[in-house]
Amino acid sequence: MAGGNAIRGTRVGAGPMGESERGESAPRRRVSYWCANGHESRPSFAVDAEEPESWDCPRCGLPGGRDQQAPPNAPRNEPYKTHLAYVKERRSDADGEAILAEALAKLRAQREG
Structure with missing residues (x-):
């Protein structure tokens, strides 16, 4: 006797899921951010959204800015205080x-x- 699972063989997220089911995606634009180590991050934002001044680098974690020639400095880490x-x-x-x-x-x- 089978386990009684009526939707056997399916799981959450199974099957095709296109724009017809999700709806249309908003128009987007990519913005470049550079960290002090020279890494470039290109997150995408909705066209009507305001992009932030800084974006954390996914490779090294340092803050990145939009100016490649003058990226923001790394934050200064204070030593542990007792x-x-x-x-x-x-x-x-x-x-x-x-x-x-x-x-x-x-x-x-x-x-x-």
């Missing part, structure tokens, strides 16, 4: 000493009480 580095940006040494003295006084009061 929690202590962020605290030192917000607080001065005097602030740290005052907070430490306050915390120590609180601990001493708890131990005595």
Whole structure:
């Protein structure tokens, strides 16, 4: 006895699917973008759509611009900062000493009480 699958032998996406089923595609234009490594990307956009100023290169991931002679610079990667580095940006040494003295006084009061 068969498995009872009424549409046996078919799957999603099977069969011809042309413009008659999808509808007509919008008129398109290709725009060239160049990254700092010299790679060219040519995404297509609808004719009435506004194209972005930059486009990420699919080969290296750097941003690409429309001017081949002056592509955008690679973004600068900041090194990883520790929690202590962020605290030192917000607080001065005097602030740290005052907070430490306050915390120590609180601990001493708890131990005595």
